[in-house]
Amino acid sequence: MSTSAAQVVETQESPPLSVIVVGAGLVGLAAAIALRRQGHHVDIYDASSFKVELGAGLAIPPNTVRCLLDLGCNISNLNPVENLCFTSMAYDGSTGMKSDDTDYQARYGMPWFMAHRVDLHNELRRLALENEGDGQPARLHLNCRVISCDLEACSITLDTGAVRAADLIIGADGIRSTIRSYVLGETIAIPPSHTAGFRWVTDAAALEPYPELDWIVKTVPMGARLISAPVLPKQPGAVDHRTIIIYACRGGTIVNVLAVHEDIRDQDSVAWNVSVTQKDLLDFFSDYHPKFKSLLQLADNIHIWQMRIVPPLKTWVNKHVCLMGDAAHASLPTLGQGFGMGLEDAVALGVLLPKMTPASKIPSRLLAYERLRKPRAEFIAAESFEQQHIPAKRGLYLRSIEMRDQVMGYNVRQDAERVLGELLKGEWVSSTT
Numbered sequence: 530m531s532t533s534a535a536q537v538v539e540t541q542e543s544p545p546l547s548v549i550v551v552g553a554g555l556v557g558l559a560a561a562i563a564l565r566r567q568g569h570h571v572d573i574y575d576a577s578s579f580k581v582e583l584g585a586g587l588a589i590p591p592n593t594v595r596c597l598l599d600l601g602c603n604i605s606n607l608n609p610v611e612n613l614c615f616t617s618m619a620y621d622g623s624t625g626m627k628s629d630d631t632d633y634q635a636r637y638g639m640p641w642f643m644a645h646r647v648d649l650h651n652e653l654r655r656l657a658l659e660n661e662g663d664g665q666p667a668r669l670h671l672n673c674r675v676i677s678c679d680l681e682a683c684s685i686t687l688d689t690g691a692v693r694a695a696d697l698i699i700g701a702d703g704i705r706s707t708i709r710s711y712v713l714g715e716t717i718a719i720p721p722s723h724t725a726g727f728r729w730v731t732d733a734a735a736l737e738p739y740p741e742l743d744w745i746v747k748t749v750p751m752g753a754r755l756i757s758a759p760v761l762p763k764q765p766g767a768v769d770h771r772t773i774i775i776y777a778c779r780g781g782t783i784v785n786v787l788a789v790h791e792d793i794r795d796q797d798s799v800a801w802n803v804s805v806t807q808k809d810l811l812d813f814f815s816d817y818h819p820k821f822k823s824l825l826q827l828a829d830n831i832h833i834w835q836m837r838i839v840p841p842l843k844t845w846v847n848k849h850v851c852l853m854g855d856a857a858h859a860s861l862p863t864l865g866q867g868f869g870m871g872l873e874d875a876v877a878l879g880v881l882l883p884k885m886t887p888a889s890k891i892p893s894r895l896l897a898y899e900r901l902r903k904p905r906a907e908f909i910a911a912e913s914f915e916q917q918h919i920p921a922k923r924g925l926y927l928r929s930i931e932m933r934d935q936v937m938g939y940n941v942r943q944d945a946e947r948v949l950g951e952l953l954k955g956e957w958v959s960s961t962t
């Protein structure tokens with residue numbers, strides 16, 4: 530930041546901003562951390578009680594690790610498993626596997642981890658709510674569903690009828706966001722993607738009696754495996770673009786599996802997340818090699834998740850209200866970047882709203898936030914869809930080092946500080962002329 534720009538910040542005497550975050554998912558918590566560390570006063574409202582946490586793994590690539598460290602995350606609390614190698618395997622067990630053995634640490638200055646979502650949520654919750662650390666702890670209000678948002682009053686209404694106002698409202702309320710329709714001035718449909726994933730976890734100990742499964746957690750180097758079936762000319766009732774993604778998390782004690790496939794159901798007439806049987810799963814992957822099917826035969830507590838993307842929005846911000854995370858730009862998991870993009874949003878907004886930012890500057894800072902974040906996050910969402918659905922683009926992320934550099938080499942703090950420096954310089958010039 531330039532000296533003149535920094536002076537502007539220091540000479541202002543504004544009180545901390547009051548901030549409402551709607552949604553205490555991974556991204557809402559990250560926003561709370563970034564803003565409390567700037568001295569702002571944060572209240573988080575979530576509709577859920579957090580009694581049922583999602584038992585699943587999450588890929589945490591280098592750009593995401595960079596943001597977690599930026600927010601003060603203690604990586605060892607995530608019980609991470611390092612992803613040292615990405616291996617793509619043929620569904621029929623034939624050779625022809627290709628591996629990406631990029632040294633992520635050397636290339637991007639950060640490793641690539643796999644973690645359990647509950648461990649990640651607990652760590653972010655600790656950083657947002659604990660007494661230690663910069664700024665005052667955020668306050669978390671559970672069982673509080675937000676039903677509306679008043680842009681003029683900068684307030685939300687809860688399902689109890691209570692109204693809460695603040696200087697800034699962040700809609701981090703996920704793909705089916707309530708806040709989004711207020712920011713846009715209309716409700717938009719999130720179209721079916723015709724993609725879904727079977728999702729479950731298995732204790733690594735359960736694999737022990739099956740030496741044919743040693744390749745999952747015993748092969749060195751450890752890493753994620755992708756087992757794809759070829760895209761075939763469409764047969765009636767056939768299921769297309771199938772990929773099973775397997776990796777260990779929680780210190781190698783849990784194996785996370787996501788079996789992505791074409792969703793041949795009418796997605797608008799079924800629930801977004803339903804429990805299914807092992808037979809349902811095996812029917813989809815009946816032509817896979819026995820060494821893969823043995824893993825599927827250990828599956829229980831399986832859910833099928835619809836996966837959709839948020840189409841490019843006309844805006845993410847309106848007055849003192851903004852969108853963040855899946856509410857703004859949910860993507861398919863093809864690139865493992867959904868959470869990472871939300872985390873980058875949170876770091877960027879924290880940088881753009883430093884201590885002593887006057888509330889009157891919020892609208893222009895939110896516009897800068899949108900300009901900085903929207904093109905990148907929407908690019909990722911579009912690629913996540915195209916690399917799943919366009920045959921020639923399948924696996925591009927694995928093949929293209931340029932694309933991985935663009936995604937994983939990015940440093941959002943650096944970019945946001947540059948933008949803030951330019952903004953402050955402009956504000957300083959206009960205040961002295």
Ligand SMILES: Cc1cc2nc3c(=O)[nH]c(=O)nc-3n(C[C@H](O)[C@H](O)[C@H](O)COP(=O)(O)OP(=O)(O)OC[C@H]3O[C@@H](n4cnc5c(N)ncnc54)[C@H](O)[C@@H]3O)c2cc1C
Nearest residue numbers: 552554555556575576588675702703854855865867868869
């Ligand atoms: C199958 C699958 C696999 C994935 N794998 C990866 C991966 O490997 N790597 C990766 O980076 N990303 C991955 N993602 C994406 C990632 O999970 C999401 O991008 C991320 O969790 C989004 O977080 P969020 O906080 O924005 O939204 P959410 O996690 O949806 O949180 C929204 C919160 O808002 C609350 N809420 C909603 N409405 C209201 C309301 N009206 N009032 C109050 N509270 C409300 C909800 O209770 C919830 O707690 C995957 C996604 C899927 C579906």
